[in-house]
Amino acid sequence: MTLQQCRYLVEISKHNSISKAASALYVTQPSISKAIMDLEEELGITILDRTNKGVIFTKEGSELLFYAKMLIEQAESVVYHFNRQKETDLTKVSISSQHYRFAIEAVAKLMDYLTEMKYVLTIREGMTTDVIDDVSASRSIIGILSISNSNREFFERYFISKSLVFTPLLLMKQHVFLRKEHPLAHLESISIEQLRRFPYLTYHQNDIPLYFAEEFIDINSIDKLVYVNDGGTMNSLLSNTDGYTLGTGCIVENYINPNIISIPLEGHNEIQVGLVKRYDQLLPEEILVYIDFLTASLKKSAPLDFK
Numbered sequence: 666m667t668l669q670q671c672r673y674l675v676e677i678s679k680h681n682s683i684s685k686a687a688s689a690l691y692v693t694q695p696s697i698s699k700a701i702m703d704l705e706e707e708l709g710i711t712i713l714d715r716t717n718k719g720v721i722f723t724k725e726g727s728e729l730l731f732y733a734k735m736l737i738e739q740a741e742s743v744v745y746h747f748n749r750q751k752e753t754d755l756t757k758v759s760i761s762s763q764h765y766r767f768a769i770e771a772v773a774k775l776m777d778y779l780t781e782m783k784y785v786l787t788i789r790e791g792m793t794t795d796v797i798d799d800v801s802a803s804r805s806i807i808g809i810l811s812i813s814n815s816n817r818e819f820f821e822r823y824f825i826s827k828s829l830v831f832t833p834l835l836l837m838k839q840h841v842f843l844r845k846e847h848p849l850a851h852l853e854s855i856s857i858e859q860l861r862r863f864p865y866l867t868y869h870q871n872d873i874p875l876y877f878a879e880e881f882i883d884i885n886s887i888d889k890l891v892y893v894n895d896g897g898t899m900n901s902l903l904s905n906t907d908g909y910t911l912g913t914g915c916i917v918e919n920y921i922n923p924n925i926i927s928i929p930l931e932g933h934n935e936i937q938v939g940l941v942k943r944y945d946q947l948l949p950e951e952i953l954v955y956i957d958f959l960t961a962s963l964k965k966s967a968p969l970d971f972k
Contacts, residue, residue, distance in 0.1 A: 840914025
């Protein structure tokens with residue numbers, strides 16, 4: 666079993682298609698197919714089932730995929746560790762975050778702070794699993810994400826299993842994001858029932874468990890569902906349609922369309938925004954400065970009813 670075969674498995678899992686995985690990796694489809702067949706023969710298992718909608722992982726294939734991801738993470742951690750040691754004169758900062766504008770505003774302020782220095786700054790914006798995996802594999806020093814009172818216990822156990830520590834920054838009530846012309850925009854608070862006839866906009870979670878979703882709502886109860894992949898698309902659709910999404914309620918000036926507002930969602934679900942880092946990770950000065958900028962941006966953009 667090779668790291669290349671592991672990378673093939675991970676890419677196939679992203680696309681549910683060998684041909685799309687080949688295109689993304691710039692290799693031929695027969696190359697990937699042969700690599701998977703060789704791996705199946707080596708391990709004595711069937712990894713993939715072919716369907717008219719693409720390929721799906723068998724039970725044993727899913728188990729193998731889990732280990733493949735772990736092996737890739739460990740290999741990347743080794744490369745990151747030794748490359749970092751070679752460039753002592755270069756400040757390298759890597760941060761992962763869910764789709765939060767206050768995290769991006771803090772990055773802009775950090776760039777101003779580092780203006781006299783030679784640096785490489787990487788900001789990875791992705792799903793909950795992406796943030797956790799980046800930090801666990803040391804691709805990012807810290808991650809910015811949120812947990813709710815409904816999944817808090819799950820994440821506490823999960824962070825421990827990944828040798829991660831979560832540091833809370835701010836506790837807020839869940840809010841609805843929508844445009845100023847939205848039929849519900851005049852209300853002081855909005856219920857889930859009132860939202861049912863409008864399209865729900867959410868970031869695509871690639872069929873990951875509900876616990877990892879960025880917005881805490883059962884999508885099976887939604888009649889109109891729109892998946893997006895990036896913040897720019899979300900921003901545009903919210904400001905130009907009667908769609909809505911759920912989140913912290915933070916409105917970051919200059920980083921979100923001024924036609925978008927947030928209104929409290931009725932109920933008792935709360936969002937805890939915080940930082941996640943490896944248990945053994947010592948934070949450099951640049952990251953501590955970033956955390957100060959992040960905290961300030963978060964509090965400045967938070968809705969008036971935050972705790």
